[in-house]
Amino acid sequence: MTARQNFAYNLRSLRSTKGISQERLADLAELHRTYVSSVERCERNISIDNMEKLAAALGVDIRDLLQPNDNPSDRIR
Amino acid sequence: MTARQNFAYNLRSLRSTKGISQERLADLAELHRTYVSSVERCERNISIDNMEKLAAALGVDIRDLLQPNDNPSDRIR
DNA sequence: GTGTGACTTCTAGTCCGTA
DNA sequence: ATACGGACTAGAAGTCACA
Numbered sequence: 001m002t003a004r005q006n007f008a009y010n011l012r013s014l015r016s017t018k019g020i021s022q023e024r025l026a027d028l029a030e031l032h033r034t035y036v037s038s039v040e041r042c043e044r045n046i047s048i049d050n051m052e053k054l055a056a057a058l059g060v061d062i063r064d065l066l067q068p069n070d071n072p073s074d075r076i077r
Numbered sequence: 078m079t080a081r082q083n084f085a086y087n088l089r090s091l092r093s094t095k096g097i098s099q100e101r102l103a104d105l106a107e108l109h110r111t112y113v114s115s116v117e118r119c120e121r122n123i124s125i126d127n128m129e130k131l132a133a134a135l136g137v138d139i140r141d142l143l144q145p146n147d148n149p150s151d152r153i154r
Numbered sequence: 155g156t157g158t159g160a161c162t163t164c165t166a167g168t169c170c171g172t173a
Numbered sequence: 174a175t176a177c178g179g180a181c182t183a184g185a186a187g188t189c190a191c192a
Contacts, residue, residue: 003129003139021174032168037176044166047122047185052080062080063140098155109187114156122185124166 003066007051008042010065014058015040028057080143084128085119087142091135092117105134 015025022040026033031050038044039054055062092102099117103110108130115121116131132139 002126003132004125007125023174033175034169034177035167038167041176045124045126045185047124047166048081048084048128049079049122050167051125055080063143066140066143100155109189110155111157111189112187115158118157120158124185127186 001068001070004045005042006068007046007065008040009069010067011036011054011058012040013069014060014065018058025054025057029053078145078147081122082119083145084123084142085117086146087144088113088131088135089117090146091137091142095135102131102134106130 015022020028022036023033026036029036029050031053035044036054039046051065052062055065058065092099097105099113100110103113106113106127108127112121113131116123116127128142129139132142135142
């Protein structure tokens with residue numbers, strides 16, 4: 001369970017809870033749609049500035065996106 | 078008070094509380110001494126992987142390094 | 155022990171497309 | 174609405190010499 005995996009999982013989870021699309025989130029955070037997609041798929045080593053942008057776009061604290069969770073898919077890796 | 082500023086401040090603060098040098102921390106985290114220095118001075122837009130390395134080296138949770146604080150120097154900026 | 159500028163290598167991040 | 178690929182540019186990673 002890396003920080004990156006937690007971030008990816010929480011991002012997707014929070015985003016869909018709020019009912020917004022990757023595209024919309026990307027716009028709000030001023031990032032590219034495909035980039036948000038790759039972050040959620042845990043492919044990217046995101047920087048702190050962009051983590052903050054995404055957190056702000058979702059209206060949460062950056063630490064909320066780093067909260068440990070035990071999503072099954074992470075355990076597989 | 079950006080996430081970056083919080084991280085920088087907490088890193089330095091926690092590190093010196095533990096009484097270890099930048100050099101020692103860098104070794105523990107497998108990063109370069111001058112890189113740690115520049116992160117503490119808020120010059121670098123550090124990535125999540127390196128944040129995790131530093132947190133692990135200090136024996137704390139990554140979220141502890143993102144805790145908001147009201148250090149005076151940040152207010153000046 | 156730390157700060158800093160300069161530098162190269164590597165990847166983050168964008169933009170175009172297809173499915 | 175999302176995944177994924179290729180090609181590209183911006184910027185982070187990583188190192189060094191010197192103060």
